[in-house]
Amino acid sequence: MNETATDFLARSFAPCSTIALLLRTESVGKTQQRVVTLEQALAPRYLGWLAHENHAGANVYVAANPLRSGSRKRTKECIDIVRHLYLDIDEDGDARLAALRASDGLPVPSAVLSTSPGKYQVLWQVDGFDVEDQEVTLKRLAIAFGGDPACTDCNRVLRVPGFRNQKYSPAHCVAVEYPSDATYSPADFRLPNLPSIAALPLRGNARLGWAHKDSHSELDWAWARHQLALGKDAGKLTHELASRRSDKPNPLYYAQRTIDVASARQWLREGAPIDDVITMLKVRRDAELPAALCSARAREIAATAVRMVARRKLA
Known part of the structure; x- marks a missing residue:
């Protein structure tokens, strides 16, 4: 478990990055957030504590983007740089993932997390995006490939592979594969320009059903x-x-x-x-x-x- 989590965090963030870890126990409505350096998070004792909390029922997440040094919160204003684009696929996961892989408008993902049977989080490591560019691109990704349109904010958290998804019984171990080591620029994402994109909400539970099923x-x-x-x-x-x-x-x-x-x-x-x-x-x-x-x-x-x-x- 610790090796998988260590590898993922080390691949996902640069040395000395400030990152936000979130632990959420659904059954009792308990949430803990820790803002630490990457090196602190990778320490064996710290990973052991995360594993203990996970075993006790807490789901383990990490913010997709690093925070500014000295931050204490995980707000948009605290984001240092845009490190990842990501897509949550939680319906018809295998078909949508296959369509994404077949698309010649997208680069090969940096990581694909299997968060539970048939559900995925897809990540691309990027450079050259600002927060506005990232969130518009995330909305386009969600529309084009049937992702969750609510998961398009720059301070979004992602599951950490190697830990168990405790929302299920039995718990599902979050797995990961790394199809590419490349870092991508905005020019690598050739997504359709949608005139109505600005009208779509960055947050909320509304689903774009027309984009999902058909x-x-x-x-x-x-x-x-x-x-x-x-x-x-x-x-x-x-x-x-x-x-x-x-x-x-x-x-x-x-x-x-x-x-x-x-x-x-x-x-x-x-x-x-x-x-x-x-x-x-x-x-x-x-x-x-x-x-x-x-x-x-x-x-x-x-x-x-x-x-x-x-x-x-x-x-």
Whole structure:
């Protein structure tokens, strides 16, 4: 537990950063906040205390952005720099995460947290964003990929992987993967300009239902799964989907990934070993991609499909 939390915090913040940790026990309505340096938080004794509180029922969170040195609160005014963009996905998580990974308008996430079965927090480490830029981009992310539109403020807290999500019985251990070590700039996020974006609330519990259930990417995902289940040819489906999604900056890439993730999921559910799934994905695209990229891509897509199938079994 401590190694996972240590690695996450060390990756997420620069040395000597001031960070805010939040402990919340839902059953008794108790909240504790601690503003400490990164080095204090990484001390074995401090991590041991967090683990003890977590075992006793407290959920452990950390503010996504570092605070100014000397801060005692976690207000917007106390934010030092924008360190992360993030997206909460708490409905139809596997499909939305697959759509996000398939998008050529987004860079590869820096971290993907599995906060409970089928629910995720996606993080991108960034530089060059101010608070206003960050919050507008977070709203666009929420609209485009069905995230929680209430989770778009710069002083938002995120779960710390390695600790247990105590909202569930049995408690779910928060896991993390790190798809990329890159740091991204605003130019790396090619999201649609939405005229109504300024009218959307930064806070609140309202859900953008029209963006959740019927986003183009989710409809494409459902269509791909259905067509593959009917035995349709993956090559023809790829070209059909690419022709339908000319709005995408790279329609062929988008279609290839959507069809391949759906295929891998289907093969795994039919009982195919993961090594066979990887081989089939490589063979499908070996004429289109360089060998090294084709192999790495096949493994990543197979791993994505494994998680989707596992989450479905746990649901």
